[in-house]
Amino acid sequence: MTEKTNWLKKQLTIIFASGLFYFAMSVPFIDFLRLSETTEVRPYCVLPFLLSLVYGFPGALGTAIGNIFSDMYYGGMDYKIYILGFSFQIIYGYGGAMLWKYLRRGDQNLFRMDTVKKLTQYLILVLGDSLLISVMVWWTLNRFYNLPFYGIGFVSTFLNHIIYFVLLGIPFLIGYSAHIQKKELRRQNRLHAYIFSINEKFILFLVLLASIIGVIIGFFAWVFFRAYDIYDITLLWGYVFLISGSAMYICLWPGLLLLHFVEKYVASPLERMAHIGNDFGLKDNIQEEVSDIKAIVGKYCDYPSETGALARSFNTFADRIDEYVVRLTNVSKDRERVSTQLKIARDIQQGVLPAHVDFPEMDLYADMKPALEVAGDFYDYFKIDEHRFGFVIADVSGKGIPSSLFMMASKIIIKKNLLSNMSPGQALTLSNRELCRNNRAEMFVTVFCGILDFETGLLKYASAGHDHPILAKAGEEFTMMQNKTGFVLGALDEISYRDDELILEKGDTFFIYTDGVPEATDSSNEQFGFDRTTDVLNRNRDRSVSEICGALLASIDEFKGEADRFDDITVMAFRRK
Structure with missing residues (x-):
């Protein structure tokens, strides 16, 4: 009974904390960055998705309740909109999180963004989730307030979501992934191990570069539009979002193609081969280890680059070990076996030193x-x-x-x-x-x-x-x-x-x-x-x-x-x- 009570207290605490956090984050933007009677700049739009990933349904429920109080604070809305808004938060927040968990069902760390495939899936999910919430919101506003379904408001809502899902969502995923890995490394007493792989660093660099470019271009667009007083505040932010989001995604998508090439031909092979030296000797059967080495490096041996040369060196290393292991099986005495192992290692070692x-x-x-x-x-x-x-x-x-x-x-x-x-x-x-x-x-x-x-x-x-x-x-x-x-x-x-x-x-x-x-x-x-x-x-x-x-x-x-x-x-x- 005590376990159930503690579990219930924990879930209620998550719901309350998530709702309070969502509401607290929304108030400054409602007060100071309201664009119209129905919308404002909403960087906190990523919270339903992120808190659903971390805490599951209680996190989604908390943000949905927080959204009700946020709409009440906004004022002037029909109570039916509160109910619909609550439902929309659950659908796009919890639904998006469940879809991401499904895509990452084979991963131990679902927050880790260490491959181009994961980043691509995330960006596609963001586009779909942002389009879904934009359609639901503006269908509601069209039905209750006769606002145009598709216009600058719809575009602003859509771009607001895709921008902040990149600016805030990806850094959160990377940071939370690092937090999880640090806990695991402390448990294993491996305090000096690397948290980020080479590929993750390339991905993080691309995201940071695209984000910085998008923010800078968006800032100058805002300064330009304000200086010439071209648009009202709603149109101004709509076009700022459009310009900033377009710049960001124009950098991201071609960058993904380049990263895919780097991942396939450089980062991934180096990461795989880097584990060979560290993991060598952990198995009792050395022939299994040799087979593992060949399986890892075999696919990279034909690469016409330093990666291919490195793979061929490892393959030669494995072949020589394989040859000498066959001889080693015929040695019965411990002393002779040790001597043979040392000779194998010496020959291999001499073989990797440069010829004159x-x-x-x-x-x-x-x-x-x-x-x-x-x-x-x-x-x-x-x-x-x-x-x-x-x-x-x-x-x-x-x-x-x-x-x-x-x-x-x-x-x-x-x-x-x-x-x-x-x-x-x-x-x-x-x-x-x-x-x-x-x-x-x-x-x-x-x-x-x-x-x-x-x-x-x-x-x-x-x-x-x-x-x-x-x-x-x-x-x-x-x-x-x-x-x-x-x-x-x-x-x-x-x-x-x-x-x-x-x-x-x-x-x-x-x-x-x-x-x-x-x-x-x-x-x-x-x-x-x-x-x-x-x-x-x-x-x-x-x-x-x-x-x-x-x-x-x-x-x-x-x-x-x-x-x-x-x-x-x-x-x-x-x-x-």
């Missing part, structure tokens, strides 16, 4: 010596366009398989962003946000990346907690640079990274490395250090970059002797010709 490339504009060399079978370090270099060269060197926290998986995800994400015409700082900022998302292992990575313009020698670079590079100007000795470094990637998603730059003249040599170089230790636990590092570089500075790096690695091996290597060692050097 001869650039006519520069002398380049890079190498990596893992401490274990698989490494947490990685490097990459690639041409961005005909005259720009991108490079990355990084060190993932930890060792072994987890680090290698996080390494692969980091490498793919950073390269993708650098190839997307971003500066190094922008690429690290976006990569950090993507790596923080669903980073349940709480891993991080230090990164140094840059872009060199072959024609001008301009080197733009950014650092995320990585060791300082070492530079030798032509004919001079190597010296440690004192650039500012940012925080590591993968730990805090709100961090931004800055760009630095320098001019690399012909003959200048740029050397970068991971902390395994200065922190290599001998049997007495003494570190190789930065002084020894720069000394070896200077003794070999007149040699090729491959010989410089080889001499440094040989010196480290000689220094540590029989001592174990506890950290990966990675070096990269290039000299502009």
Whole structure:
């Protein structure tokens, strides 16, 4: 009995609060923005639909009751209009909400606006719902007051609804969706996970852009009409609504076509593939995971873009895993199985490192010596366009398989962003946000990346907690640079990274490395250090970059002797010709 009583109290509270809120919102617009004896500017017209979505029928009933009191406050209406208005609020508010719930019947979060299909369905529903309420209202006014059924009043009512369903309705849905997701993430203790996907951000940007354009154009139309006193207040607002609404929807509908293309060929594939690295290893059967990877990336492999290249890389990754898993099934002993897994990971890891490339504009060399079978370090270099060269060197926290998986995800994400015409700082900022998302292992990575313009020698670079590079100007000795470094990637998603730059003249040599170089230790636990590092570089500075790096690695091996290597060692050097 107590449960039923509490339930009833809750429903009555929702009805009362919804009605009071609706009435309170309507009063200022009735008093100050009344357009005629029958209508006013009504941004609160979205409340029946939104409160029905949140609270169900009690929310719709509350707004319908609030509308009765709003009409009474308006004054001068037949009591039959109160009854009809009550019915209209239920029909278009609760009916529209039920239709939206039906369209979203398979979604866990019916407020989430994360696909172009959902936004399109919402806009079509808004058009239909707005037309329905406009027909019902103006049929009533025509019947009781002999007002023209179709005229500027009808147009104003219709446009009032479609404008505010976009201006207020979509932000409410997005905000309430974020509220629901935050509650769920807190329950799962995933406080740093992303709430909005890439596609949602594109959609939100389009809606904000269309809304801002519509509001600005509507404002200037209002100023123009008022300045020249062209129309009475009813006609003025009618034409303002017409101009503002038309501008907004002219932006929205072509934008939807563009967003559909972006969603299909960029956002959706990237979102699907971003989950591969995070979810890999969660299932007991690795062959099922390989099949899942192939099923996800298979549909994108034919795309003639970076998305297709990324999909093909994942497909190759899955094929290699599949091949080695077949061999793994024949291994019976635990120790042999572990050794085989590490070899698989090492081969896959080595396979994703770039092959040596001869650039006519520069002398380049890079190498990596893992401490274990698989490494947490990685490097990459690639041409961005005909005259720009991108490079990355990084060190993932930890060792072994987890680090290698996080390494692969980091490498793919950073390269993708650098190839997307971003500066190094922008690429690290976006990569950090993507790596923080669903980073349940709480891993991080230090990164140094840059872009060199072959024609001008301009080197733009950014650092995320990585060791300082070492530079030798032509004919001079190597010296440690004192650039500012940012925080590591993968730990805090709100961090931004800055760009630095320098001019690399012909003959200048740029050397970068991971902390395994200065922190290599001998049997007495003494570190190789930065002084020894720069000394070896200077003794070999007149040699090729491959010989410089080889001499440094040989010196480290000689220094540590029989001592174990506890950290990966990675070096990269290039000299502009």
